[in-house]
Amino acid sequence: xxxxxxxxxxxxxxxxxxxxxxxxxxxxxxxxxxxxxxxxxxxxxxxxxxxxxxxxxxxxxxxxxxxxxxxxxxxxxxxxxxxxxxxxxxxxxxxxxxxxxxxxxxxxxxxxxxxxxxxxxxxxxxxxxxxxxxxxxxxxxxxxxxxxxxxxxxxxxxxxxxxxxxxxxxxxxxxxxxxxxxxxxxxxxxxxxxxxxxxxx
Numbered sequence: 001x002x003x004x005x006x007x008x009x010x011x012x013x014x015x016x017x018x019x020x021x022x023x024x025x026x027x028x029x030x031x032x033x034x035x036x037x038x039x040x041x042x043x044x045x046x047x048x049x050x051x052x053x054x055x056x057x058x059x060x061x062x063x064x065x066x067x068x069x070x071x072x073x074x075x076x077x078x079x080x081x082x083x084x085x086x087x088x089x090x091x092x093x094x095x096x097x098x099x100x101x102x103x104x105x106x107x108x109x110x111x112x113x114x115x116x117x118x119x120x121x122x123x124x125x126x127x128x129x130x131x132x133x134x135x136x137x138x139x140x141x142x143x144x145x146x147x148x149x150x151x152x153x154x155x156x157x158x159x160x161x162x163x164x165x166x167x168x169x170x171x172x173x174x175x176x177x178x179x180x181x182x183x184x185x186x187x188x189x190x191x192x193x194x195x196x197x198x199x200x201x
Contacts, residue, residue, distance in 0.1 A: 051110035052168045052178065052188065058106050059123070059180040062161055065097040065106075067184065070134045077134055082127040083164055084119050093125045093161065109178075111167035124164045134182075155182050162189065 020028075069078060078096045081087035094107045102120070109122035116122045128147050133139040137148070137155050152158040159179040166176030168188065179189045 048111070048169060055109045055111065055122075055163070055168070055178050056186045056188075058109065059161060059178055059186045060184070061106055062093075062097070062123070063180045063184045063186065066160065066180075069097055075134045075136070077129050077132050077160070079130045080125045080127065082124050083121065087127070090127075090130075092119075092121060093123070094121055109163060109167050112163075112165070115164055119164075122164055122167065123161050126158070126160050126162075129158075129160065158182055159189070 066077075070076065078093070079090055080093045080096050081090040084092040094101065094104045098104050104120075107121040107123055108116045112122035128144060132141075132144055137145065140148070148155055148158050159181055162179035163177040168176040168178065170176045171188070173190050174188045175190070177189050178186060180186050
């Protein structure tokens with residue numbers, strides 16, 4: 001009788017690959033949408049904060065250039081137009097500080113979408129201080145002294161250069177503007193005094 005051979009055991013059945021159901025896909029999409037709705041406002045705020053910080057950096061560097069100008073001009077501030085179109089008989093600040101340059105990106109606030117294209121600057125010069133002594137307020141005219149004291153609340157609270165428009169979001173008691181002040185400090189300005197009278201929103 002011939003030897004019998006048993007057949008090899010059959011391999012165990014493989015688990016069938018399981019695809020996502022429509023409901024599971026919809027749940028995943030809903031979760032992604034919820035996360036995006038939570039993250040996008042935070043990302044938007046972070047971008048706005050970064051642009052506001054870049055604007056403050058611009059103003060700080062303008063302040064350094066203005067300090068060099070003052071040192072070279074008997075400690076006196078320049079005679080400049082508030083913005084180029086406001087007084088075409090006076091040079092704009094960017095040409096006074098950087099002669100020969102038709103444009104200068106230091107004068108472009110990252111949140112300014114329109115004014116820079118028209119004026120080549122996002123910032124306004126405090127024309128009330130044209131030609132005034134930088135560090136000797138006792139030499140100022142009575143009119144300049146009155147403006148500085150009554151409108152701005154003193155020399156150190158007086159802006160030299162500031163945003164021409166409210167480019168940045170207002171927060172608390174602060175407007176949507178940044179400014180450079182005497183002494184070289186820059187900040188997001190308060191509504192009641194700084195810039196509101198001279199640079200209205």
